[in-house]
Amino acid sequence: MNFKEELKRRTEEAEHVIREYLPEESGFAKTMAEAMNYSMTAGGKRLRPILIRETYELFGGKDKLCEPFMAAMEMIHTHSLIHDDLPALDNDDYRRGRLTTHKVYGEAMGVLSGVALLNRAYEVMLSAFDLTEDKDRVIAAMRIIADKTGINGMLGGQSVDVENDGKPLEHKMLDYIYKNKTSALIEASMMTGAVLAGASEKELEIVEQAAENIGLAFQIQDDILDVTSIQEELGKPIHSDEKNNKVTYVSLVGAPAAASRVKELSDHAVELLDDLDRKNGFLDLLVESLVSRRK
Numbered sequence: 001m002n003f004k005e006e007l008k009r010r011t012e013e014a015e016h017v018i019r020e021y022l023p024e025e026s027g028f029a030k031t032m033a034e035a036m037n038y039s040m041t042a043g044g045k046r047l048r049p050i051l052i053r054e055t056y057e058l059f060g061g062k063d064k065l066c067e068p069f070m071a072a073m074e075m076i077h078t079h080s081l082i083h084d085d086l087p088a089l090d091n092d093d094y095r096r097g098r099l100t101t102h103k104v105y106g107e108a109m110g111v112l113s114g115v116a117l118l119n120r121a122y123e124v125m126l127s128a129f130d131l132t133e134d135k136d137r138v139i140a141a142m143r144i145i146a147d148k149t150g151i152n153g154m155l156g157g158q159s160v161d162v163e164n165d166g167k168p169l170e171h172k173m174l175d176y177i178y179k180n181k182t183s184a185l186i187e188a189s190m191m192t193g194a195v196l197a198g199a200s201e202k203e204l205e206i207v208e209q210a211a212e213n214i215g216l217a218f219q220i221q222d223d224i225l226d227v228t229s230i231q232e233e234l235g236k237p238i239h240s241d242e243k244n245n246k247v248t249y250v251s252l253v254g255a256p257a258a259a260s261r262v263k264e265l266s267d268h269a270v271e272l273l274d275d276l277d278r279k280n281g282f283l284d285l286l287v288e289s290l291v292s293r294r295k
């Protein structure tokens, strides 16, 4: 398998699915629709939608039921990035190689278009009821997503993250922040693919653990790139963490130790996936590739 080519094909396919669910830019609320689409069409790796499809296929899913969830997940993720960049939070001017949404449309529209994407995600997920007789699987997926993005997941983690800007942090709290602000959405993505395809409780637990490790590795790599990359490659400003006086994994243990931790977490995730009776070779390669990602 040529991994790069396969990844490109899957990214393009995710891109196509996402575009089907974007709001129309018309009517009195046209500006907000434009702001929503501005960030949604700015690129991005589309990692979470790809993880949904790959995990869906890992458990035997073959049809389009996962597609509204792929689009919805990218909307939730993009909402989180628009808000993460706002002046009240990380105050960053570039994202996905473009000026941030609030820089182009103003702060009020940044707040509103972010919330509107979050709301649209739920409208899109509800449309999945039209694609299956098995309503329980759709409900189960939506329950996971609501839970993992709220106070017990992404929002909880993000709130503790911003609350602690400029304060010393212990490992335990940093782990809480990373597991929630970043891993929770990766967990929700992979678990969504799994429940939609009918995975068992036991399989779902393994997927959740693997995704937690992937998410931690992903966030630590993000910390590393914040100090080792360049804006042109990353598409967002470097040294954002230092600007906000954030304790990160890199500031706590240094970049080389952080890189070893990324490798350990990624290896552990692949081992966990190996415990399943099923295999998706591309998914394993994707997880392994995140260790050396440069953007």
Ligand SMILES: CC(C)=CCC/C(C)=C/COP(=O)(O)OP(=O)(O)O
Pocket: 079, 080, 081, 083, 084, 090, 154, 155, 158, 181, 182, 222, 236, 240
């Ligand atoms: C509800 C909200 C707003 C959630 C944001 C979650 C999140 C993982 C943001 C990015 O983290 P970061 O600031 O460490 O990364 P980046 O370098 O991409 O800004």
Ligand SMILES: C=C(C)CCOP(=O)(O)OP(=O)(O)O
Pocket: 043, 044, 045, 046, 047, 077, 096, 181, 182, 218, 219, 222, 295
């Ligand atoms: C969790 C973090 C570090 C936020 C950025 O996520 P991605 O690195 O997946 O951002 P895009 O590719 O979607 O822009």
Ligand SMILES: [Mg+2]
Pocket: 084, 090, 161
């Ligand atoms: Mg942040």
Ligand SMILES: [Mg+2]
Pocket: 084, 085, 090, 092, 240
């Ligand atoms: Mg940020």
